[in-house]
Amino acid sequence: MLVPILEIPEIPAGSANSLRLQSALTQRIPALNEVIRYSNSRLIEAEQLANEMRVAFAISRDLNNRSEKISKAKNRAAQRISERKTKLSRFRR
Secondary structure, three states: OOOOOOOOOOOOOOOHHHHHHHHHHOOOOOOHHHHHHHOOHHHHHHHHHHHHHHHHHHHHHHHHHHHHHHHHHHHHHHHHHHHHHHHHHHHHO
């Protein structure tokens, strides 16, 4: 059994402008640790503060949600108890 030979695709001819564009597009982007090393220290401190505030806000939001759920559960329990009492008082009359 013969294996068919695949055709090689044509390579487009490169002009000087297209080669310059390709080299500009493929320039190396500096690594993140290099960017941090040469960046402004105030920017780094602001980012750290923002991250700490985000964490603190998440904690307080969770605590607020928890206390709201507890409050709703207590209100539901009080409502059930008061409904039971009104049902019992109706039957006793």
